[in-house]
Amino acid sequence: MKYFLNIVIRVMIISVFSSSAMAAPKADLWPYWNVSNPNNPQSIDHSAWQGILDRNLSVQGDNHLFGYGSISDQDKKSLHQYIQQLTQLDPRQYNKKQQFAYWVNLYNALTVQVVLDNYPTKSITKIGGLFSFGPWGQDIATINGKTITLNDIEHRILRPIWRDPRIHYSVNCASLGCPNLATQAFTAQNTEALLAQAEREFILSDKGMKITNGKLQLSSIYDWFVVDFGGQSAMLDYLAKFKPEIKRIITKPNFSQPSYEYDWRLNGS
Structure with a gap:
């Protein structure tokens, strides 16, 4: 009986939060991350993420589909190492263009990682505790001793710092309704082109x-x-x-x- 009640409660929660009236988190700046070094010419290497995308992401019609069920053990290891590489950096030491690519790629890589950790699943919304609608509010990484969630990256860092609505076309929530996971890793050099492409593709698709x-x-x-x-x-x-x-x-x-x-x-x- 208790198990049945838990299932009913979970279904009710998902029904409420998955409706079009779902209240999204506000853009609420985390000041600690709003620091940059415009004079730092160094770049962050995202080639490992690019390799993972090349080998596991396929384009089918309006959708970019990730091969969660067919990814190799080597690529799983590469993904873990890439995330570890990023989280060991202090992004505040880089310029704003490097930072934007850093946060977007980290968000997308962490999302793929959390799905892989819970695969098989039919929806990312089924990942999390009984009273969770997806993993977005769960602690998922530590950077500079600060514990971070996916919500933190999107709503407390990217949105309030850059104030560009096209951010919504860059971060991927592992769902068909979401703007596609880009086939290219974001870099300081290609960010504007990728944002413009993602914006146009999503708006002109039926899901947009x-x-x-x-x-x-x-x-x-x-x-x-x-x-x-x-x-x-x-x-x-x-x-x-x-x-x-x-x-x-x-x-x-x-x-x-x-x-x-x-x-x-x-x-x-």
Whole structure:
């Protein structure tokens, strides 16, 4: 009976938090990490992560799928070593461009690692304790003696420091509804190009935005993080730059609010 009740409670929690009305964490700066050294010319090596992506990430239609079930033991070891390499650095000693690539790649590598640690699973949302909706709030790494979660990286470091809504296209939550895990590791040199590419690909895909019978369906990202896009009106204007037909829909007198969808199934091949 107790086991049955636990399952019921978990289902209720997931039902609440997986809806399009899910409250996303606010961008809440962690000041400790808002330090950089603009005069440091050194770069951080992300070649190990690039190798893992090359060997395990496949492009199928609108989706980039990771081979969680077929990854080699050597690549699992390489992933562990890469994460260890990054967490032993002090990112505050690097310039801002190096830092951005550092945090994005670390987030994505840690996400792959947590899925592998709990594989097989149908969804990352099933990882965590009874009262958890996914692993995002769990302690996952230690840097400079500071324990860090995935939520910390996204909502307390990346979003408040860089204030670029395209961050949402760079960090991957191991789900089909999420903007794709990039086939290239982020670097200080390619960040702008990768962000622009990811932005365009996601918005123009059905999982980013879809128009059916004159009705607009958007990714729940544009609901959860609408504040990052300047509010709903600004967000719709922004999307219309990529799909002009949106403008015709939202200016109609009988325009109804967009619906929001998100696919939490694992992005596995």
